[in-house]
Amino acid sequence: MGPFDPLNPSLATFRCSMIRVEDLTCYYGERLAVDNIAFNIEKGEIVGFLGPNGAGKSSTMRMVTGFLMPTRGKAWVADHDMTRDSREGRRHLGYLPEIVPLYYDMTTRAYLQYAGRLRGLDKATTARRVDEVVEICALQEYRDVLLAKLSKGFRQRVGLAQSIIHDPEVLILDEPTIGIDPIQVAQTRQLIKHLGENRTILLSSHILPEVSMVCERVIIIHQGRIVAQDSIENLSSLVTGDEQLRLRVRGPANEVSGVLGAIAGVSEVTYQEPFHTLRVEAGKEPQGEITSALVAKGWSLLSMETVGMSLEQIFLQLTGAGEGAS
Amino acid sequence: MREALRNTGIVARKELLTYLGSPMAYIVTAVFLALSGFFFVSFLAANSYADTSIAGFLGAAQVLILLFAAILTMRLVAEEKKLGTWEFVLTTPVRDGEIIVGKFLGSLAVLCGMLVLTLYYALLLVLFGDPDIGPMATSYVGLLLIGSACLAVGAFASTVTSNQIVSVVLAGGILAALWLLGLVADLLPGGVGRVLTRLSLGGYFDAFSRGIIDTQAVVYYLTVTILFLYGAVRAIDAGRWRLAQSQGRSGSLALIGLATLFVAWVLDFVLPIASAIVTWAIVAIGAGLIVANAALEFRRVRGALTSSRGLFGIGTGVSLSLVVGVLLLANLISTTVFHRFDFTGLDQFTLTSQTQEVLRELEGDAGALKVVSFYSDANPNIEGSAEAFAVNDFGFSLLEEYARYTDVLDIRREDPELRPDLIREYLGQSPLTQLAVQIGVVVFRGSEGQLWVLGPQIQAEAENAFTSAILQTTGTRQRIVYFVTGHGEPSTGGDYSAAREGLRDNLFQVGELDLRRLDEIPDNASAVVLAGPQLPVSEREIALLDRYLRQGGRLMLLVNPNPQQELRDLVASWWLAIEDGIVVDPPSHVTPNIDVPLVDARRNQFGLSEAYFPGATVIGPQEDTPEGVRVLPIAWTTPGGWQEKQPIGRSDPSFDDGVDPVGPLALGATVEAPVAADVDEGEHASPTTRLAVMGDSDFASNQHFRNGNNSELFLTLINWLGEGDEVISVDRKVVPLRRLVLGPEESRFLNLSSVGLLPLALLLIAGWVWWRRR
Incomplete structure (x- = not known):
């Protein structure tokens, strides 16, 4: 498939790609972290991004979210070139980084309000959405607790809540279940599945069952390169x-x-x-x-x-x- | 735009709440307040409370604020990087600039809060004294500006690192370097020094604390603020590209243009004003290059300025050149087109247009006119010492204003106790020296001589005195004394050359005046002297002098016995009478000449101990003078003297009762009269006429001038005539002396509450915040 042509809307409605990446390459100084990868995620897909630690998952996600600029290549989110007008792209994006971004001196509510306001919601909408995501993420009891006092699992949920506060079309989750206990892992998975009902999700993990349980499709990355991308069934046969x-x-x-x-x-x-x-x-x-x-x-x-x-x-x-x- | 404001506001609000929610800001502020409170009260105490300014606080604050800003801003970005929230912030649809400006404003709000607390000092001053509000207000404007610049530097430092300690050190380093530039600048001569002074953070602050808002200073502080905030934004983008290699050469034109602008800016200080055209030509070239580059790269530039993708995206420096170029241009313009707003109660530091013009036109090498201000720190044991200090401190501040307009002045302040050698060099050794040092003195030493301006004079008419001193000591403009010639008078090149020297030593110029060729007396005459004419003065000339007097002229008339009738008539119309005859004073004369009356300290207007008049006539004041006219004898004989009507031959003259007028007889008189109302305003030389008539012209001749106090008499009369006829006349502004009125209880309250009250309150809040968070 060739590069997407924004001047041809018929093609856009037809394919409706939400995350697209081409020739994406990232160097940290001399070190090659992401090597010329390409993939396309269409509307409504939940895609797992799989690879061992240090494979380049986080770097790729950071380039997709506009936090990093690729050394070469491009990424599009909702048809916005993240290397040119990343701000437009970021409007359609919810992102949970690998390290959950929390201001520990804020309460859950204050933090979610700040996130909502930064994401462009007005005050009334923010208040309403804070209540909604608190409910979705089962944080009702911790609404007015300082984030510093939350356990790891709840912090992760607050992180997730932050990423969906503005009801984004595209959700990018970097290791959303890392470091939390098994019961909470199951709950989190359920939550992600629920969120994926009407969203496009790119989810990275090195925990495989999670991906196989939640995702329809996986992209496997190793040493900065995509080694496979397909549905889980197809992959099985592809391998052997x-x-x-x-x-x-x-x-x-x-x-x-x-x-x-x-x-x-x-x-x-x-x-x-x-x-x-x-x-x-x-x-x-x-x-x-x-x-x-x-x-x-x-x-x-x-x-x-x-x-x-x-x-x-x-x-x-x-x-x-x-x-x-x- | 609206969205930008909204986003900036959201970030700023969050930062402010974070500050308020953590004990750190309170503790830092408490320390700041304790220190500045201490300096505030100790400055007042050191000056025996003869001051109602916040100078002590300001002196400390302008340095403390550097440290305060570095500590306050260290967490702004570095903490977010450490927490991982930076990734969250940068992936929200908020521009880099909005984040940085928002964070900056958040910290600025804390700074403002802190400064508001220090208004307590001002409140104390208002309670216990009558401070000049203007300088306080401008001081706060200055603190806010310097604070902004420091916070911007801190925000930048915090952006380039993820370690808060590194951020503090980096910000502190940059600020200290900017501050120290001023000290280095003092050591470097000429243009380089001036460039460094302009770059220095501290060089601008003094004006604010004096009550002046200088547009140059405002532009400078805003430039530093904008530059570092822009640098922080660029640093964010650099992080996004991991300092990726720049990809193009399309900004090279702009970078050359930028370098050209910088050269122009430096030249502006190094080259004399005459080369302004060269400077501006270079500016035009530089700006042209940048604009041309921007036009060529229009799309990229637009992208660079509107999206988060900037310098490293276009890899060029066009955006950098534009921003830095605009700032440089603003500074360049501000050095030529600037205004200083004076907010002191009496516009004390606004030099009058006359003074400004004098200074701009001042010719001479740099530093050719030495101005040394002598005064020691206030000594609480000496009555009036604090007041003298305040007055002289004001005087020196005013001189600094002078020095802004010219580099001919070389001003310095010296403590007489530390530099007795300078005292000897500039003030010599006389009883007056001691007094001058005590009340404070400014010595002007130029190519044409030196002048003292004393403390009380500074208080009463500082600008007048300074400007006159500059004009006179540089020989730019002097008071001129004209000697009338053409009637066989002793010439200033001949018999009156000693008098001429005496006048020159007193910074008068001496000129000659041939009334036969003139229609009126020159405007610039400080006084006109008609001394001992031997040939008749024509009626036309006398009419000329009379008209001059009626317009407020200043005339010294030295007549010898038995003058021509026309001169008697002239003098008579000014309430003086000259009679025939020569004065003899047997009880007091210069032996052996009985016709040389000797006058002692009790018998002259000025208390001179000894003056004599070889062959004098009587200048008798008339009895009935109209109101407003003052006629005073200058010197007079003993009661044993008389006016001998007979020519003096070989034999001793004898007193002829009923014929010879008897002593005491006036040997001279001064007349001071208001100018008549019917004289045209435009013709006024001054509002009063002054006339000094002596019955002798020989006392000022070379043979007698240096003897006794004859020279003093002559020069004192000239000075009296010239009084009110300053070389320049500017509005007189009396410096008000303000002091705090404190009882022992009040003074203890002032001290304790300034140092302790606010810091204690803040520490309590800090504790409460900490406890609540636990």
């Missing part, structure tokens, strides 16, 4: 072409593993209570043989389902491959 079967069998686990491993088309068997997971070679459909083999042994098959490859596996394979290649 293999599929996986997950079985629950009533029988001695070791023996079951042996029998299953012997079936043609099954390349690998792993057991993790209570499931056996089989990797199936591409194009093979060994389900029938599996059933008959189990029946022959007198073990009962409680369940069998086809599953895609886990994001961890894809991720490890991709990044590992990247390392191998370089």
